[in-house]
Amino acid sequence: MSSFIDKVLGRNRRSASLAKERLKLVLIHDRTDLSPGSLDLLKDELIAVISRYIDIDPQGVRIGMEHEGREQRLIADIPVRPASRRRR
Secondary structure, three states, rough: OOOHHHHHHOOOOHHHHHHHHHHHHHHHHHHOOOOOOHHHHHHHHHHHHHHHOOOOOHHHEEEEEEEOOOEEEEEOOEEEOOOOOOOO
């Protein structure tokens, strides 16, 4: 029922979540002085370094910042692909 009301009133949950993500990026920039472009560059460099040691899914990597009170955390969600077993 609420999805029907949202459609009638022109509410779009996807637009709201995109706006929320953009706001988070703005807040990250303000608090850490790390621009979204710098965050993307950091992501690319992390993928390159970690890929040297383990097989990861670069398309699934998510990098973000979390705030808890005055603490900030860089959160990296990096999907690892299963290691292929070698036959002896």
